[in-house]
Amino acid sequence: MGKKLLIHNEHVANIHTLEVYKQHGGYASVEKAIKTMTPEAIVEEVKKSGLRGRGGAGFPTGMKWSFLAKPEGVPRYLVCNADESEPGTFKDRYLMEKIPHALVEGMITSSFALGVHTAYIYIRGEYFYVSRILEKAIEEAYAAGFLGKNILGSGYDLDLYVQVGGGAYICGEETALLESLEGKRGNPRIKPPFPAIAGLYGCPTVVNNVETIAAVVPIVMMGGDEYAKIGIGRSTGTKLISASGHINKPGVYEIELGLPVEEFVYSEEYCGGIWKGKKMKACIPGGSSVPIIPAEMLLKTAAGEPRLMTYESLSDGGFAGGSMLGSGGFMVYDEDTSIPMNLYTLNRFYHHESCGQCSPCREGTGWMEKVAHRLAEGHGKPTDIDLLWDIQKRIEGNTICPLGDASAWPVASAIRHFRHEFEALIPKKEVAH
Amino acid sequence: MATVNKIISRYPEGKHKSALLPILHIAQAEFDGWLSAETMAYVASILKIQSVEVYEVASFYSMYNLKPVGKCLLEVCRTSSCWARGADDVVNYIGKKLNIKPGETSKDGMFTLKTVECLGSCGTAPMMQVGASFHENLTPEKIDSILNNYKAEGKRRSYTDMDYKNTL
Numbered sequence: 025m026g027k028k029l030l031i032h033n034e035h036v037a038n039i040h041t042l043e044v045y046k047q048h049g050g051y052a053s054v055e056k057a058i059k060t061m062t063p064e065a066i067v068e069e070v071k072k073s074g075l076r077g078r079g080g081a082g083f084p085t086g087m088k089w090s091f092l093a094k095p096e097g098v099p100r101y102l103v104c105n106a107d108e109s110e111p112g113t114f115k116d117r118y119l120m121e122k123i124p125h126a127l128v129e130g131m132i133t134s135s136f137a138l139g140v141h142t143a144y145i146y147i148r149g150e151y152f153y154v155s156r157i158l159e160k161a162i163e164e165a166y167a168a169g170f171l172g173k174n175i176l177g178s179g180y181d182l183d184l185y186v187q188v189g190g191g192a193y194i195c196g197e198e199t200a201l202l203e204s205l206e207g208k209r210g211n212p213r214i215k216p217p218f219p220a221i222a223g224l225y226g227c228p229t230v231v232n233n234v235e236t237i238a239a240v241v242p243i244v245m246m247g248g249d250e251y252a253k254i255g256i257g258r259s260t261g262t263k264l265i266s267a268s269g270h271i272n273k274p275g276v277y278e279i280e281l282g283l284p285v286e287e288f289v290y291s292e293e294y295c296g297g298i299w300k301g302k303k304m305k306a307c308i309p310g311g312s313s314v315p316i317i318p319a320e321m322l323l324k325t326a327a328g329e330p331r332l333m334t335y336e337s338l339s340d341g342g343f344a345g346g347s348m349l350g351s352g353g354f355m356v357y358d359e360d361t362s363i364p365m366n367l368y369t370l371n372r373f374y375h376h377e378s379c380g381q382c383s384p385c386r387e388g389t390g391w392m393e394k395v396a397h398r399l400a401e402g403h404g405k406p407t408d409i410d411l412l413w414d415i416q417k418r419i420e421g422n423t424i425c426p427l428g429d430a431s432a433w434p435v436a437s438a439i440r441h442f443r444h445e446f447e448a449l450i451p452k453k454e455v456a457h
Numbered sequence: 458m459a460t461v462n463k464i465i466s467r468y469p470e471g472k473h474k475s476a477l478l479p480i481l482h483i484a485q486a487e488f489d490g491w492l493s494a495e496t497m498a499y500v501a502s503i504l505k506i507q508s509v510e511v512y513e514v515a516s517f518y519s520m521y522n523l524k525p526v527g528k529c530l531l532e533v534c535r536t537s538s539c540w541a542r543g544a545d546d547v548v549n550y551i552g553k554k555l556n557i558k559p560g561e562t563s564k565d566g567m568f569t570l571k572t573v574e575c576l577g578s579c580g581t582a583p584m585m586q587v588g589a590s591f592h593e594n595l596t597p598e599k600i601d602s603i604l605n606n607y608k609a610e611g612k613r614r615s616y617t618d619m620d621y622k623n624t625l
Binding site: 099108109110111112113114116117121142144148149150151152153156183185187188189190191192193204205206207208209210225266267268269270274275276308312353355357361365366369370372373376377379 | 580
């Protein structure tokens with residue numbers, strides 16, 4: 025049984041209420057931070073912890089925090105990215121729904137560390153009911169004196185609000201999220217300037233994922249050094265994994281980073297193996313944007329080492345032979361799955377979600393959807409596979425935000441590893457020509 | 458209007474346009490489940506912005522309906538994990554049962570079927586969203602009972618509903 029720091033109380037009755045949450049040690053990080061620590065000391069602990077952004081990019085959180093500009097007389101903001109929309113990812117919803125105070129507590133402690141007096145949780149519109157749960161938790165936190173003016177008599181003020189989106193994957197990209205929070209279309213901004221310099225309303229802003237913010241609580245409580253002892257190498261701490269697809273036990277699991285992938289997939293503690301007694305064909309281990317890899321490559325690296333659930337191990341072998349931990353959206357496909365049809369659903373997704381700002385992405389995603397559809401449906405032409413490859417190559421690296429890359433990588437990896445499946449779907453008479 | 462003013466007060470002075478997305482959700486729920494040109498003009502007047510600013514936002518996001526919809530919008534997720542666990546069967550089953558295709562509304566005006574992209578419910582696939590409620594691990598029997606319940610209720614369902622029935 026691995027260590028759990030985020031959802032260890034998931035099965036406690038009424039843990040969504042402040043009363044029960046507090047009985048289980050909740051809000052201790054706020055007390056500790058505000059009464060005994062300086063903001064700088066908290067940032068230092070987060071740096072020492074090695075915590076990396078849990079939204080998918082894996083950027084060191086302490087470093088991101090230290091980039092925050094602090095000009096005199098200018099407000100700065102903390103914005104929580106709860107726009108969880110990466111296909112295969114549903115961990116933040118689980119955390120917010122089950123233990124909303126874990127996020128509220130993290131927001132208060134993090135805001136104090138960053139010298140922020142107004143913070144927002146931007147949640148995807150489809151999670152409207154979760155926003156109600158968060159609002160209720162925030163109300164309780166105000167009533168208990170953890171939010172508002174003069175928190176715990178310290179003179180520190182903080183207001184926390186929930187903002188509901190309108191349904192757009194792109195708003196998970198931090199600058200698109202800020203645009204959306206300003207009441208505009210979610211078109212990503214050109215960086216630099218980065219949000220740490222000019223973010224919400226042009227003011228210095230930190231944008232962090234839900235799970236990242238929640239992880240600040242145990243880091244403050246146990247200290248950065250202790251947190252860093254969990255995990256392996258630069259993959260420290262615990263991670264929430266959203267497991268879905270053809271497994272016996274889909275759900276959200278908190279793992280210690282470094283858990284062998286094979287154990288995660290087959291042990292009863294986690295996914296419980298492949299459904300219906302079937303074999304695993306492939307897996308997308310980190311949300312739809314990361315490369316799909318065949319089962320044997322998922323379980324072992326090219327060197328024959330067991331693959332581990334860490335940022336480094338999952339990407340071992342690069343794009344040719346590995347994948348990425350990403351958001352931890354772990355999707356498993358059984359031996360009967362049509363990889364071309366699965367790819368088509370992803371192409372359709374990225375086409376639907378492209379904001380339309382950059383032409384390679386706007387045009388390319390639609391084109392890939394069309395070509396993948398005819399291939400998957402068995403009407404493809406012999407040249408279509410190379411055409412798909414060509415289109416994704418021309419999108420990758422040529423767009424303002426990473427959505428372009430995210431739309432390209434699933435295509436490249438599906439063709440790289442499963443080209444035979446695409447070829448088998450091309451009508452025979454076409455091959456003869 | 459009290460709710461609207463409360464939302465506007467969340468933002469710094471002069472940044473009231475930030476309230477646009479939340480207010481559009483309220484407007485859509487209040488005005489028959491969709492945003493007509495009149496509704497958008499009304500929202501613009503509340504926020505003291507141009508109607509076109511409202512339209513450009515409303516047309517960007519997938520949750521705002523720019524055409525009338527049935528009382529219950531059945532939004533069936535069909536991205537990867539949902540597809541892998543039978544989303545197409547759900548769409549076909551509902552379509553056959555109500556005699557409509559995706560994008561169409563049943564004759565009685567009760568249901569509109571819509572296929573949507575990942576709703577963050579992959580571990581409980583297949584699933585659909587109806588207003589604020591997530592209906593998960595769908596089976597034909599479950600769909601029958603869900604649709605019967607909504608029909609018996611006869612109420613419009615909105616994202617802003619407080620009486621959601623999530624099944625997580």
